[in-house]
Amino acid sequence: MTTVEHFAEGRAPVSACPACAVVPSAERIAAMRAERDGRIMLSLPLAHGAACIATVESALSAVPGVRSARVNLTRKRVSVEAAPGVTPAQLIAVLAGEGHEAHELDPGLLSSTETDRQGRDLLMRLGVAFFSMMNVMLLSVAVWSGAEDATRDLFHWISAAIALPTVVFAGQPFFKSAWASLRAGRLGMDVPISLALILASSISVYETWMSGHHAYFDAAVMLAFFLLLGRYLDHRTRAIARSAAEELAALEVPRAIVLLDGVEVETAISLVVAGDTVLVRPGARMPVDGVVLTGASEVDRSLLTGESLPVQAQPGTVVSAGEVNLTGPLTLRVLAAGKESSLHQMADLVAVAEGAKTRYTSLADRAAGLYSPLVHILSFSAFGYWMWATGGDVRYAINISAAVLIITCPCALGLAVPAVITSASGKLFRKGLLIKHGTALERLAEVDTVVFDKTGTLTMGVPEPVALADHPPQVLALAAALAAGSSHPLARALAEGAAALGIEAVAVTDLREVPGYGIEGAWQGTRIRLGRADWCGATAIAQTATYLAVGGQTHAFAFTDRPRPGASEAVTALQAVGLRIELLSGDAEAPVRDLALRLGITDWRAGVLPAEKAARVAELSAAGRKVLMVGDGLNDTAALVAAHVSISPATALDAARVASDIVLLGQDMAPIADAVRIGRQSARRMVENFVISGGYNVIAVPLALVGLATPLAAALAMSLSSITVSINAMRLK
Amino acid sequence: MEILAILIPVSLFLGGIGLAAFFWAMKTKQFDDPEGDAQRILTKEFDDKPRQ
Structure with missing residues (x-):
């Protein structure tokens, strides 16, 4: 206790604002109550x-x-x-x-999805590009079908009047990112795009001025339209995922009950400071790091450590934010709250590690890395060759090199990945999987090893009695009677199990729950107890268990963690496609071995510390394996970040969900196998799409190089390749 | 060919109306709840007078 006191004293000044100490508590109560004004958001x-x-x-x-x-x-x-x-x-x-x-949502966390500025901005530009494309195309068709002289020039001028403002307005996202990548010294995909847009527009204005035959205004706006479409699809997929992820986070409203002068005030965690007294009711999650002042209870640490067995809490016990209080109310003195709490510090660590994850180069980036230099070289060498061949005809040479840039149609390349990701994310979302990260599907396709966490991931974190029917009915009836009086998870599972066997609870009087120990009552004049081994006078067994004491006799009821529905299907399906599966758990050996046997996993380890999990994942990665990590607890977050790709269930801690690339929304685990299958399929479709858009170039580029490409050919190549690529993306099953 | 002097401005004007309508819809957040709006026309509420 003294060390804890010392710890608290030493910690308090760090987070407590000096002003808070002088503010009278009445004013603080008012401030805390006022905080909840205005808008309330509820999820339906x-x-x-x-x-x-x-x-x-x-x-x-x-x-x-x-x-x-x-x-x-x-x-x-x-x-x-x-x-x-x-x-x-x-x-x-x-x-x-x-x-x-209905459930309460934290409006603060939802603000960014409420006003999707970027999405609206892109959609606006897309609309403008579409309008111009249609009008310019109308005029271009007239030119292609044989408008001559003054009429052709007039049509070109009108096209210019529509296309130039459009390119300036709709092309801005490309110009900005091209400029940014040039300044960073890289040659991104947006550089040839911007160059094509600018060159096509300016050469067309010049040609129109000179009463030339070919103007590429239609190609310029079409390019802008198709590329914006790819951009918008990409943005929308991400926005949907982000909004769903934010909703999950917003469902856990960060509230705490603070005791100020004996008054209970419910307030936001951000207003709680070290040194406050906080009340935590049974069933609630600890909002802060703290030390127990009064009360006795049991706390479930499974989300933090992976232990499935609850730990006893009494005055002096130090608890961390994120643990769940099970049996009795506890008052805590706050050691650290909000950003200082251990939970939050872990989440911050994850945020740092998130940045490191971007080292993966996506397929699109690799394609752009090949494509951009090639296009520039082709276009410049065409310019050089025709300058030499025509003896210095700049106009002709520039025309050819612009045609090359336009006809290499990066629009299909720009659509190749977003179209597949949109289609795959939609399919997986309907199966209950939320793809949070843009490259998650590609990385999923490369996976060859799957590492599972146990508690809360492969299991529900809900106990299930083992071999209950082996106990005499009389004993079960007594146990059920006592268990009915408690809301402890083991007691509830026992009561449910007994009811399922058709056992009727006997009448027990003087029921009394002793928080942190168990429940006792009187039956036919003798005192009976259900609870911890030491309290019941029983010898503890190796498994998770609760004990019944009747007279001098004791009985042990063993429990196992219920596997998540679909867990064994998922494991079997993943093994069937040739993936190696490992089980790493922070729990004791017996429950881990039982589960591994039940699911048919041969590689398992128990009692693994959080750092060891991450180290094991890193070791596998170093051996050249691509690891898919599936976990839910704070003890998994480091491993989730270290893995090639990661999945967490929706019930996971916020930090774990933030760290993972994919969130499993439902209870069923079977969709994980689908995710791997669809991930592999999507990667294949993306490569196919690159091949398709490359194929069009193989035909069109030589035509452009020899000067045979017309604006009509460019328009055909562009729209056909974009449509083929989109249709190919929709073939996903 | 003189007819072009009328037809082209007319076609651009009509297209412009569509574009203006699209801008208005974006600015007034008409696409925020497509599903809800589709369902709302089925209720009898506010049939006689608009919501205040």
Whole structure:
């Protein structure tokens, strides 16, 4: 206890603001209450249909203090403008009364999806490019079908009037990124694109001025349109994933109950400072790092360490943010809150490591790396050759080199990857997988080893009694009677298991739960207990278990962790496609071995520390293996970041979800096998798309080099290759 | 060919109206909740007078 005190004293000044100490608590209470003003966001996961909108909006508007309520059915949310007195809990209760499930969302975390500025900006440019493309094409068709002299010139001038402003406006995303990559000394994909746009426009203006036959205004706007389409698809896929990921994060509203002068105030964690007293109710997650002041309970540390067995907590025990309080209420003195808490520091570490993950060069980047220099060389050598061959005809030579740049049609290249990713992400989203990272699918395709975490990943983190029927019915009836009086996970599982066997609980009087130990009662004059081994006078067995003491006799009920639905299907399917599977768990040996046997995993390790997990993943990577890491806890985050690609379930800690590339939204694990299959397919489609767009170039570029390419040929090559590439992307199954 | 002097401005003007409508729709966030808007026309609420 003394060391803990010392630790607390030493830590407090770091995070406590000096002003907080002098602010009287009445004012702090007011400040904490005022924080929740204004807009309330609720998630409506099951909302559908017009009737739902009407009932939700009218029910919420009828609540006194609510100014307006608006349902967004696409995002399945309702946003409420309300007076300060209205609490989310109150609104959730009102909706529950109407038969609608609702959850509170943290509006602060959702702000970026509410105003998708970048998406709207791209869409606006796309719309403008589309309008110009259609109008310029109309005029170009007239020219191609034989408009002559003054008419042709007039049409070219009108095209110029439409196309030039469009290229300036719609081409900005490309110009900006081309400029950025040039300044960084790289030759990105956007450099030839920008060059093609600028060269095509300026050469066409010159040709029009000189009453020339060919103008490439249509090619310039078409190029802008198709490339913007690829950009927009890419952006939208990412925005959808980001919005879903943010929604998961926003569902965990960071709230804490602070005790100020004996008054309970519910407030945002950001307002809690070290030295405050915080109340944590049973079933709630610890909001802060702290030391227990009063109360006795058990805490579930599985998300932090992977241990499936709860740990006892009593005054003096140090707890970390993220652990779950199981049985009794605890009051904590805060050691570190918010950004200082161990949970947050871990998340920060992950954010740093995230940056390192970008070292993977995507297929698109590799293609651009090959493509950009080649196009520039071709175009410049065409210019040089025709300068020499025509004896210095600059106009002709520039025309040819512009035609080469335009006809190499990077538009198909620009669509090749986004079209596949959009199609694959959509398919996987419907199966319950959220692709968070753009290159996750390509990396998934390369995977040859899968490393699983146990608790919370392959298992649900929910205990299940083992061989319950082996116990005498009389004993079970007693155990069930005691278990019914507790909300401890083991007790609940025992009560459910007994009920499933058709055992009726006997009447037990004087039920009393002793937080942190178990539950006791009186039956036929004798005292009976259900709980920890030492408290019941039993000898502990190697497995997770709870113990029943009746008179002098004790009985042990062993538990195992229930495997996640689809876990064995996923493991079998992954083994069938030739992947090596490993199980690394922080839990004790017996439960890990049982699960490995049950799922048919031969490589398993128990009692693995977080750093060892990451080290094992790094060791596999160093041996040339591409590792897929699947995990949910804080102890997995380092390994998730170190792996080639990573998946975490939606129930995982925020830090783990942030660290992973793919989030499994449902409970079922089987989609992981689908993800690997679709990932491999997508990588194949991407390569095919590059081959297709390359193929068009093989035909078109020689034509352009010898000066036979016309604007009509450029328009045909561009649109045909873009359409073929999109259709190929949709072949994913 | 004089007809072009009328037809081209007309076609550009009509296209321009479409573009202006698209700009207006983007600016007033008409694409924020496509699913909800499709469902909302089915309710009888606000049929007689618009929402205040």
